[in-house]
Amino acid sequence: MYIQEISIEIKKNVDRDELVDEFGILMSSYRKSGQTQGKIESQYINEHEIVCLPYTLEKDSLDEKYNNFYVTRGIKKVEEICGSKFEIKLVGQYKDDFEPVCKCKKSEYYILITNYLSISSPITCGTCNNYVPLYRLPVYEDHGYVQILNWETNYISCDSLQMNCQVGERWALNQMQEIASQLSKQGFNICRKIEELTNTPTYYYLHNYNKRNGYNLSRPCPSCGENWGVKESVHDYFDFKCDNCKILSTLSMKS
Ligand SMILES: [Zn+2]
Ligand SMILES: [Zn+2]
Numbered sequence: 001m002y003i004q005e006i007s008i009e010i011k012k013n014v015d016r017d018e019l020v021d022e023f024g025i026l027m028s029s030y031r032k033s034g035q036t037q038g039k040i041e042s043q044y045i046n047e048h049e050i051v052c053l054p055y056t057l058e059k060d061s062l063d064e065k066y067n068n069f070y071v072t073r074g075i076k077k078v079e080e081i082c083g084s085k086f087e088i089k090l091v092g093q094y095k096d097d098f099e100p101v102c103k104c105k106k107s108e109y110y111i112l113i114t115n116y117l118s119i120s121s122p123i124t125c126g127t128c129n130n131y132v133p134l135y136r137l138p139v140y141e142d143h144g145y146v147q148i149l150n151w152e153t154n155y156i157s158c159d160s161l162q163m164n165c166q167v168g169e170r171w172a173l174n175q176m177q178e179i180a181s182q183l184s185k186q187g188f189n190i191c192r193k194i195e196e197l198t199n200t201p202t203y204y205y206l207h208n209y210n211k212r213n214g215y216n217l218s219r220p221c222p223s224c225g226e227n228w229g230v231k232e233s234v235h236d237y238f239d240f241k242c243d244n245c246k247i248l249s250t251l252s253m254k255s
Pocket of ligand 2: 221222223224225226228242243244245246
């Protein structure tokens with residue numbers, strides 16, 4: 001993960017409210033296009049410039065080759081308001097043990113997975129187990145990857161509730177581990193759409209926290225009822241994998 005600085009000099013007399021609004025819309029477009037990570041980034045305006053410091057997965061995530069129509073339009077609008085051009089520079093690496101990004105030519109399969117701490121991509125590669133930046137996927141919909149990001153926000157909200165324990169813990173846990181929950185259904189729909197777009201099988205990660213049989217590798221696949229325990233953990237993490245239903249899961253209490 002990297003931190004970038006996106007800045008623009010204010011060379012004209014501007015309506016500052018309009019500038020802040022348009023700048024905000026542009027940052028939101030960068031997020032929807034999968035080019036920036038996380039939802040809240042440092043942002044400030046002073047006499048001479050407006051600046052934002054977003055996280056990105058790669059050094060070149062903000063390269064214009066990844067810009068969609070809305071990002072390009074947003075850049076143009078803010079540049080017109082300010083009478084100058086944007087400058088983008090890499091500020092630094094977020095932390096030492098940052099996760100690498102998938103470089104596979106062709107992934108064997110993808111996995112839709114996130115957790116309450118993650119600001120990385122919710123798609124990982126089944127071949128190398130690294131993150132797949134959303135902008136590497138084909139165009140998902142006009143505005144970018146909003147539906148995938150909405151699922152991600154919903155999942156993180158549920159995971160936060162179950163981590164905090166006091167409010168809606170059981171409900172949130174069920175959303176995460178029941179195959180027919182609204183959250184799982186939303187996730188499965190995304191998996192099917194990604195498959196359609198990429199011709200790559202896309203697995204859904206189903207959380208598992210079940211005190212009764214969660215430790216047990218012989219628990220059947222919750223969708224087809226077949227045995228889905230794997231002999232050797234996939235990527236040292238997943239203990240269950242059903243290739244019929246395209247679901248992955250872990251033994252209970254693993255994370
Ligand atoms: Zn890969
Ligand atoms: Zn199954």
